[in-house]
Amino acid sequence: MCRWMTYSGEPVLADDLLFRPVHSLIDQALHSKLGATTTNGDGFGIGWYGEGDVPALFKSTEPAWNDENLRELAGQIRTGLLFAHIRASTGTPVQRSNCHPFRHGTWMWMHNGGITGFPTIKRELVGAVAPELYPHIEGSTDSEVLFYLALTFGLRDDPPAAVERAVGLVEEVAAGAGIRHPVQMTVATADGSTTWAFRYSSVGRSRSLYHSTHIGQLRRMHPEVPVFGTLPDTARLIVSEPLRDMPDAWAEVPESCWGMITEDGRGEQHAFAPRRP
């Protein structure tokens, strides 16, 4: 099972999000991702918006907890929109091109979950990707194909509708191949200013997804947590894993929902329903 987080808000140091001391909020969120006890050792990646419009990616097949370059860079990257992803491979090779986040132009995408029976239906799904987008697929994961299907169906114009159509197509193709409940996903995507997150599974029991509650409140409630003092009021976090010991810091995104967080910190949440072709 992969794990991921997104940050949006005023620019902060990636180190404050990824490597802060043990009792910090984010450290807890990332505990099983970047800590010594994790099994998510199949590569990792971060993506962030900094210089220029196109997000930068740093990805590696080393376990994140061993990667000295990651620690170095986390202390230098100051960004207002960061994605971080820890991969647990479901079979495709452990290689940089299979590490999340994926990027196309100014867009980033990352995914936790999988498409059941992907080897069986990959050919048909890939065939549905727009011919002009197809050559940009670099790796071999279901996650990246889902991204390119969403791009094909208009991600850049209407992200929720495009993801609904992409998921609908996967469900349609899977049904034709006799595969039940093909989609399991929590997805995050961003264009540099807005972040969208999706929680959905065909079977109706999706992997978890949480967003942060107001940092200002948390700062007042938990003066003992240093990172609350570091993160700005505008900080908005979305994480794939619940926090056991600070339940008031997180709100669960409901089943079959998508949400968005705009540049100025406003959030919305709506129902998600796949649209079959």
Next chain:
Amino acid sequence: MCRWMTYSGEPVLADDLLFRPVHSLIDQALHSKLGATTTNGDGFGIGWYGEGDVPALFKSTEPAWNDENLRELAGQIRTGLLFAHIRASTGTPVQRSNCHPFRHGTWMWMHNGGITGFPTIKRELVGAVAPELYPHIEGSTDSEVLFYLALTFGLRDDPPAAVERAVGLVEEVAAGAGIRHPVQMTVATADGSTTWAFRYSSVGRSRSLYHSTHIGQLRRMHPEVPVFGTLPDTARLIVSEPLRDMPDAWAEVPESCWGMITEDGRGEQHAFAPRRP
């Protein structure tokens, strides 16, 4: 430009083929591959038949000349059929799944050259791969797609005909996309007992391909070359690069030709002509 070699004959140590002292035959063949002066630093691979019917692969994205594991293994691998390949990427990522040789069942395949305009026609070429073979494609190279096209067209039954049909398809698809002279290749493939090699380019100016002349003769002519004393009489080598200073050791495979070397060391050579669909 990639470089490769094949060995077939009585079992020898891979070290005798890959890392023998400076004036040895194979050392010269591999000089620019494994030596300090090469630019072929985009990964390498070896494949060999040993235990079991399926060939074993050792591939790495480290430059071959730095790979301590390769040096260790070369001293332990004893085999009668070895492929070695040094990659120079033409754009696809430097990752293990893009390193040659490729394998399917008992078959190995490696390639020097490229398909012009591959990003443009990849989608159509991949669409022509047999659906049951498609999920086995692991990397993103033109070389691997060519292998799966050849498998689709019957590589396991009639290798020369299958490669002629695969190349014919590529030329047909490329023509449809307005791409001239799409194929440039020297290819080697093997099933565990026989090795086939192909030299062809659409433009009629193929990259070089050489096979060894009789080792017994060379041993008599060049008693000063130690590796001639090590390699058995049955040794047959095919290499992508000419040797400058031992011309009598190598015979050039002519333009638009394929050859085969059987387990007992017999060789054949025939004309190669793409078959369009």
Next chain:
Amino acid sequence: MCRWMTYSGEPVLADDLLFRPVHSLIDQALHSKLGATTTNGDGFGIGWYGEGDVPALFKSTEPAWNDENLRELAGQIRTGLLFAHIRASTGTPVQRSNCHPFRHGTWMWMHNGGITGFPTIKRELVGAVAPELYPHIEGSTDSEVLFYLALTFGLRDDPPAAVERAVGLVEEVAAGAGIRHPVQMTVATADGSTTWAFRYSSVGRSRSLYHSTHIGQLRRMHPEVPVFGTLPDTARLIVSEPLRDMPDAWAEVPESCWGMITEDGRGEQHAFAPRRP
């Protein structure tokens, strides 16, 4: 905490030792090493005697469970004496030269444990290594320094005495630096025919160490375990980790003991006592 195993006996395939199906003996021994639930992701290594007198090493900083080359090679390596080690770094860099087993001439060495306060006393310990051996130290671990101290004190002539002197020196130097209980170790070393194993800690609570009981008996007692049918009667295994569900397969090496297994499968066990300089 590192984990390791040694095999000695008639030649077997490394695959039978490292990757056999879920209910096999060795699979259980290695479950937390090579399986998906381990945290031992800081590199691994295997060493074995094959061609020539010098053991071959295959080491990588990839997690062992991700390393496709390891899986390939395990199916090709047939050996009568194998070391396998999974590293959990205690601070020194994750790099090949810090992966076990270490090698000097025909000798291999691997270690689980550590030297407390190593950064403080490293300079003095390294200074005690014989000048002619010193340049052969390649990495930066305490484990390798312990190996070179043992070599300095006569490992090649009398392994138990040499290790007792090496450990004695470490304890002496540590005492001088005010460090209590400096040594924690289970160590294996071999010369190509005999394997020695050591269990010792300054504090008297050493990490665990087990050796296999007679495979012939186990085969009769557990006909349902396929690997018992594969391994020869001469098979002798030493492992750092107990097996929870097959207690009759393993005997614990007592605290402060060393044991040896000769080429013909005979074993001895003796008390271990550090010898201060």
Next chain:
Amino acid sequence: MCRWMTYSGEPVLADDLLFRPVHSLIDQALHSKLGATTTNGDGFGIGWYGEGDVPALFKSTEPAWNDENLRELAGQIRTGLLFAHIRASTGTPVQRSNCHPFRHGTWMWMHNGGITGFPTIKRELVGAVAPELYPHIEGSTDSEVLFYLALTFGLRDDPPAAVERAVGLVEEVAAGAGIRHPVQMTVATADGSTTWAFRYSSVGRSRSLYHSTHIGQLRRMHPEVPVFGTLPDTARLIVSEPLRDMPDAWAEVPESCWGMITEDGRGEQHAFAPRRP
């Protein structure tokens, strides 16, 4: 032979220094380092001052020209003091801890050249490193030992004197071991505001070292070179390799010299003479 460059001046994007188009000044300087024709494939590193006082390091054992992370980061790193180094190993392992630049506190250090007979005299040289500095040595290169000797002899207080004493010690120890002409070096070191460069060899034939002439002049002389328009007037570059086709852009640092460039762009140049203990 390693290659390196330093940049100091107003903050610029690392991309402008490392990856600018073919006809740019720096591209030429780095041509054989980062280009496709190089043999410097034994790892690389960059170090720069950004957030905080301690420089950040990004190092990898991948060839620099293959490293996608380097390309990504070069587009994001904006710095006023950058070191870049491409390694050609002279025997020590290709591993991150052997890649330059090295760092201690706020200081960086990189080196082209080597210490002749280093394996023979390493023990004595390492023994001369201050005990409190010794544990910080991470790798196994002569270059890093030279750095720690310089730190031992007061690099942080008087860099030229400290390097003169470090080199003097190496020559003294080498003489005692019968090694002639032990030191070959071009070295760069920096503390975050000032950069020092050294050109020296015991034999009196040092590897090359160049510094840029005034960028403002070059901009006027070469309006056709885009990077001259990008780099600020304060830009000061020191490079290990001459540029063949823009001789007016570079001035050679003479044999047995050291130079320094301060934060405000002023430079000095003095004679360098080893000081034996």
